[in-house]
Amino acid sequence: MDGLKLHDLRCFDAVATQGSFQAAAGVLHRTHPSVFAAVARLEQQLGLTLFDRGGYRVSLTEEGRLFHGRAQLALRDFEHLQDYAGQLASGEETxxxxxxxxxxxxxxxxxxxxxxxxxxxxxxxxxxxxxxxxxxxxxxxxxxxxxxxxxxxxxxxxxxxxxNEVAFVPVVAPGFLPFDLGPDITPEAMRPFTQCVIRDTARKPSPENFFIIDGAHSCSVPDHMMKKELVLHGLAWGHLPQWLIADELRDGRLVSIAGRHIPGRMETxxxxxxxxxxxxxxxxxxxxxxxxxxxx
Incomplete structure (x- = not known):
């Protein structure tokens, strides 16, 4: 395998793909003898007979068919490597x-x-x-x-x-609260009920308070999809982005408790x-x- 040439592999692939040395030479813009010599050299280096030349058209031997599949992968990888090098040389991010x-x-x-x-x-x-x-x-x-x-x-x-502007709406599942819903619900009234919040993934979390009611029991989740599921199942209440819960608000699976004391929030x-x-x-x-x- 020492000294295996990329040119020889490309000639072999062209003959296997095109079905003849003449057609391969045309695709590669090479002469027929040079393509023939390249394939013969490859066969000698590999110790394999890659083509059956006994018929009107050359055809791959079984060894040639198996080797061709691997050769195509190698040629494709090399083309990607060339593109990658060109991208690096141009300063374009990979x-x-x-x-x-x-x-x-x-x-x-x-x-x-x-x-x-x-x-x-x-x-x-x-x-x-x-x-x-x-x-x-x-x-x-x-x-x-x-x-x-x-x-x-x-x-x-x-x-x-x-x-985008994103409205955050405080919501509960129907029946979650034991009192009537209305615009005058206060944070104090919600303190006995579990509040669901998003976990801060920062290594140094921000001290900023995002909707958290002081003294309330809370549970944390990694994202708003999980938070939505907890609220839907009556395990907690919390603020959710309106774009995520529009259908649930419309059909009553979630109910807004937004009011003058718990107004929600608009985020950009x-x-x-x-x-x-x-x-x-x-x-x-x-x-x-x-x-x-x-x-x-």
Missing amino acids: VLRIVVGDVCPRPKVLGLLSRFFAERPRTRLHLDYEAVSGPVERLMDGEADLVFHRANPSDPHLERIDI VAAVRRRDKPHGPVAEALWLHLRVEGAL
């Missing part, structure tokens, strides 16, 4: 690291990303999920190129494109990146794509 936060309206954001990456198959999307203060921490620690989450608009280290979800860090050409193209197609 991976973009994006974090989707817990408040993010996923259908809209995933649609934006799908349309962008469909036109850039050479750059791989590495997508992660973080909650509460986790997304911005990942961004500031250099572990993400872009996050979709809430962010402090006055932070000079960050720039943002507002993507934005695409957020570091202002003080350089961005590659694919990241810049994605930023422009979000500014054109995703901005409020």
Whole structure:
């Protein structure tokens, strides 16, 4: 196997695919004798007879058929390696690291990303999920190129494109509360009942209080889908994004308890990146794509 040439493998693949040395020579823009010699050299190096040359058209032997399958994989890997090297040489990113936060309206954001990456198959999307203060921490620690989450608009280290307004609604399952529902329910009245909250995934959690009632028993979950299930099953109450529970509110499986004492909250979800860090050409193209197609 020493000295195996890529050229010989390509000639072998062309003959196997095209069915003749002449056709392979035409596809490769080589002469018939050079293709014939390349295949013969490969057979000699491998110690295998790859083609049956006894008929009108050459055909693969059983060994040739098995070897051809592996050879095609090797040639494909080499082409990917060449593309990868060219991408590195051009400065184009091979991976973009994006974090989707817990408040993010996923259908809209995933649609934006799908349309962008469909036109850039050479750059791989590495997508992660973080909650509460986790997304911005990942961004500031250099572990993400872009996050979709809430962010402090006055932070000079960050720039943002507002993507969506998300209303958070305090909800319960029917029959969860032993008293009549109305706009005057107070935090004190809700204190005896288990409140479901999202766990902060940050290594250094934020001290900010997101809807938590002091003194109430709480249970924590990793995301809003799990939180929704707990509330639906009457295990807790909590604030949920309206886009996630629109059907349940409409058909009565969930009931809003929003009022003047527990008003809910409006959050702005934005695409957020570091202002003080350089961005590659694919990241810049994605930023422009979000500014054109995703901005409020």
